[in-house]
Amino acid sequence: xxxxxxxxxxxxxxxxxxxxxxxxxxxxxxxxxxxxxxxxxxxxxxxxxxxxxxxxxxxxxxxxxxxxxxxxxxxxxxxxxxxxxxxxxxxxxxxxxxxxxxxxxxxxxxxxxxxxxxxxxxxxxxxxxxxxxxxxxxxxxxxxxxxxxxxxxxxxxxxxxxxxxxxxxxxxxxxxxxxxxxxxxxxxxxxxxxxxxxxxxxxxxxxxxxxxxxxxxxxxxxxxxxxxxxxxxxxxxxx
Numbered sequence: 001x002x003x004x005x006x007x008x009x010x011x012x013x014x015x016x017x018x019x020x021x022x023x024x025x026x027x028x029x030x031x032x033x034x035x036x037x038x039x040x041x042x043x044x045x046x047x048x049x050x051x052x053x054x055x056x057x058x059x060x061x062x063x064x065x066x067x068x069x070x071x072x073x074x075x076x077x078x079x080x081x082x083x084x085x086x087x088x089x090x091x092x093x094x095x096x097x098x099x100x101x102x103x104x105x106x107x108x109x110x111x112x113x114x115x116x117x118x119x120x121x122x123x124x125x126x127x128x129x130x131x132x133x134x135x136x137x138x139x140x141x142x143x144x145x146x147x148x149x150x151x152x153x154x155x156x157x158x159x160x161x162x163x164x165x166x167x168x169x170x171x172x173x174x175x176x177x178x179x180x181x182x183x184x185x186x187x188x189x190x191x192x193x194x195x196x197x198x199x200x201x202x203x204x205x206x207x208x209x210x211x212x213x214x215x216x217x218x219x220x221x222x223x224x225x226x227x228x229x230x231x232x233x234x235x236x237x238x239x
Contacts, residue, residue: 001090001208002085002088002089002090002091002092002093002094003092003093003094003118003119003204003205003208004081004085004093004094004096004117004118004119005022005093005094005095005096005118005119005120005121005204006096006097006098006118006119006120006121007019007022007095007096007097007121007123008097008098008099008100008103008120008121008122008123008163008166009099009122009123009124009125009163009186010099010123010125010127010130010158010161010163011099011130011134011147011149011153011154011158012125012129012130012131012132012133012134012137012149013099013123013124013125013130013133013186014123014125014133014186014190014193015097015099015123016037016097016143016145016146017190018121018123018186018190018193018197019033019035019095019097020143021190021194021197022093022095022197022201023035023093023095025197025198025201025202026093026201026205029202029205030091031091031092031093031205032089032091032092032093033092033093033094033095034084034088034092034093034094034095035095035097036077036080036081036084036094036095036096036097037077037096037097037098037145038070038073038074038076038077038097038098039097039145039147041073041076041077041080042062042064042069042070042073043062045069045072045073046062052065052066053065053066053068053069054066054069057148057150057152058148058150059138059148060148061147061148061149061150063150063152063153064153064157067157070100071105071106071109073098074098074106074109074110075109075110077096077098078109078110078111078114081094081096081114082114090208091208093204093205096118099158099161100161101157101158101159101160101161101162102161102162103161103162103163103165103166103169104162104165104169104173107169107170107173107174112174115170115174115176116174116176118176118180119180119181119182119200119204120166120170120176120180120181120182121181121182121184121197121200122163122164122166122181122182122183122184123163123184123186124163124164124183124184124185124186124187125185125186125187126187127154127158127159129187130158131151131154134148134149163183164183166181166183167181167183182196182200184196184197184200
């Protein structure tokens with residue numbers, strides 16, 4: 001069965017960079033990935049808006065004036081993921097990316113079934129580092145998703161988030177095993193973060209590849225569930 005993996009964190013926390021890295025890592029193990037985020041949904045809503053819920057921002061970006069639209073975008077995101085998931089390959093990871101300041105509220109926009117059996121990766125990054133990374137990526141655009149995020153929306157919405165409580169929220173509200181959730185300090189280069197990412201992603205793929213043991217004899221190998229990663233040295237480098 002295909003795997004749903006949520007990649008979460010503030011704008012500039014490195015979600016898209018990490019998603020690209022996961023795609024490469026999965027490819028090395030002969031898995032494919034599909035990346036679905038809410039930015040395209042919000043951008044389409046911005047283009048169709050009568051300037052009541054959005055306003056244009058620098059560098060081809062946009063700001064949200066009516067914060068209710070971000071909840072609407074998540075409902076649309078679930079629909080898009082479900083449509084794709086229904087015909088996805090068994091050896092495929094669907095990377096679901098979005099940023100919110102209140103993940104408890106964000107998850108309430110989804111059906112409980114949508115979150116079950118999924119995995120969650122939260123990138124914990126200081127706001128100052130996020131802003132610097134956004135400036136750098138706009139000045140040196142390399143990828144289509146090097147989007148601009150304004151100072152306005154940071155002050156109005158992204159001045160905080162509850163991502164560090166993700167494990168507690170998901171276990172309390174949705175009975176999701178904390179081993180399916182990983183919080184990574186990503187105030188570092190992608191190279192420095194790769195060991196922590198691998199320690200979460202590799203067991204997911206390995207557990208999905210493991211054959212089902214139908215005998216009465218217990219399996220000799222471990223369950224393959226992700227375990228807490230060891231701390232690694234970090235080298236500050238925005239990406």
